[in-house]
Amino acid sequence: MKIETLAIHAGNHGDAHTGAVVSPITLSTTFERDSEGNLVDGRDIYTRASNPNRRDLEQKLAALEGGSEAIAFASGQAATLSVFHALGKDAHVILPDDIYYNTKVIIDSLYKSYDITCTAVDMSIPQKIENAIQQNTKLIWIETPSNPSLKIADIESIVSIARKHQILVACDNTWATPYFSKPFQFGVDLVMHSTTKYFGGHSDILGGCIIFPSDKSETLAQAIRTFQSVGGAVPSPFDCWLLNRSLSTFAVRMPVHAQNALLLAQFLEARPEIEKVNYPGLASNEYHAVAQKQMIGGFGGMMSILVKGGEKEALSLASKLKLFKHATSLGGVESLIEHRYSVEGIHSTSPNNLLRISVGIEHIEDLIRDFEQAFQ
Numbered sequence: 001m002k003i004e005t006l007a008i009h010a011g012n013h014g015d016a017h018t019g020a021v022v023s024p025i026t027l028s029t030t031f032e033r034d035s036e037g038n039l040v041d042g043r044d045i046y047t048r049a050s051n052p053n054r055r056d057l058e059q060k061l062a063a064l065e066g067g068s069e070a071i072a073f074a075s076g077q078a079a080t081l082s083v084f085h086a087l088g089k090d091a092h093v094i095l096p097d098d099i100y101y102n103t104k105v106i107i108d109s110l111y112k113s114y115d116i117t118c119t120a121v122d123m124s125i126p127q128k129i130e131n132a133i134q135q136n137t138k139l140i141w142i143e144t145p146s147n148p149s150l151k152i153a154d155i156e157s158i159v160s161i162a163r164k165h166q167i168l169v170a171c172d173n174t175w176a177t178p179y180f181s182k183p184f185q186f187g188v189d190l191v192m193h194s195t196t197k198y199f200g201g202h203s204d205i206l207g208g209c210i211i212f213p214s215d216k217s218e219t220l221a222q223a224i225r226t227f228q229s230v231g232g233a234v235p236s237p238f239d240c241w242l243l244n245r246s247l248s249t250f251a252v253r254m255p256v257h258a259q260n261a262l263l264l265a266q267f268l269e270a271r272p273e274i275e276k277v278n279y280p281g282l283a284s285n286e287y288h289a290v291a292q293k294q295m296i297g298g299f300g301g302m303m304s305i306l307v308k309g310g311e312k313e314a315l316s317l318a319s320k321l322k323l324f325k326h327a328t329s330l331g332g333v334e335s336l337i338e339h340r341y342s343v344e345g346i347h348s349t350s351p352n353n354l355l356r357i358s359v360g361i362e363h364i365e366d367l368i369r370d371f372e373q374a375f376q
Ligand SMILES: *Cc1c(COP(=O)(O)O)cnc(C)c1O
Pocket: 075, 076, 077, 078, 100, 103, 143, 147, 172, 174, 175, 193, 194, 195, 196, 197, 206, 207, 208
């Protein structure tokens, strides 16, 4: 089935008992045994371990990504943590140099006393990844497009390097989403999502997940399932239900994000106030060729711009926009703009004139008009 159909029907079982077309929310934390006290086949035991709404959500997430199993978490960060945790002590990880900021903070702060180390490289140049491999390198973590420079990593080339050295490859597919990129087609071992972003789509549910391909490593999947059910960083039944419902419109939201982003990028590229637009859909973009080869039917809804002048000019532009809210996060129906340098703090590697834009699904003419009035 196509992604539009899966987004609606995968993991939506309704309710046979009442005939409800939409599955009910099962809030109960505990489930009854039979009269002899035995577990009932197919029935849950305790909601931390499993719950009907979480199972439905996981089915939909796996189907959208073309995977065999999804494991849902209370946040994207909890999902990422489960992967690093599964690597064990003394592991070395290779990360993109402009990775989602808090992914690296997990290694640098939470794992400081557990001897997990990492090397940050520019993943748009695969040779740099190969050069960074050490004896204890266990994982290459890809994020493409990257945050906030929208660099594109060639997933296929990275997987072939990893295979030679028997290293796992994970792909944070939060920005591209399976609508525009299917990392399993290139052989990655797992996909991670912050479902808080495009999957949720309305900036009102925090969540994350890990998804495995059909030829998954059972040991790794089991370790991550245990981290979820025993560690307990699980999403509530209501959050699972809400995310499942939000995903029903995923495939109609995504093309609008991408169309708007391309038109806005073309408009901004022609403005004298803008030094550079980072959007892989622009023909002028240095990553356009790789993006075209790898991405499907569009380039997503995220971009960043470098404002001529510096920090002051960038902040001033952000403050003059009315429809684009100056706020962090991305992937919601509403457009957001953010000055990454001030959010990331002194360790930030983002240029101080960079604004990251999450292009929403408002009418493109209103979005462009908002920039026109801000430039006046
Ligand atoms: C937001 C985000 C995360 C972290 O997810 P949370 O749901 O905020 O914990 C990880 N990776 C990327 C690319 C993100 O945008």
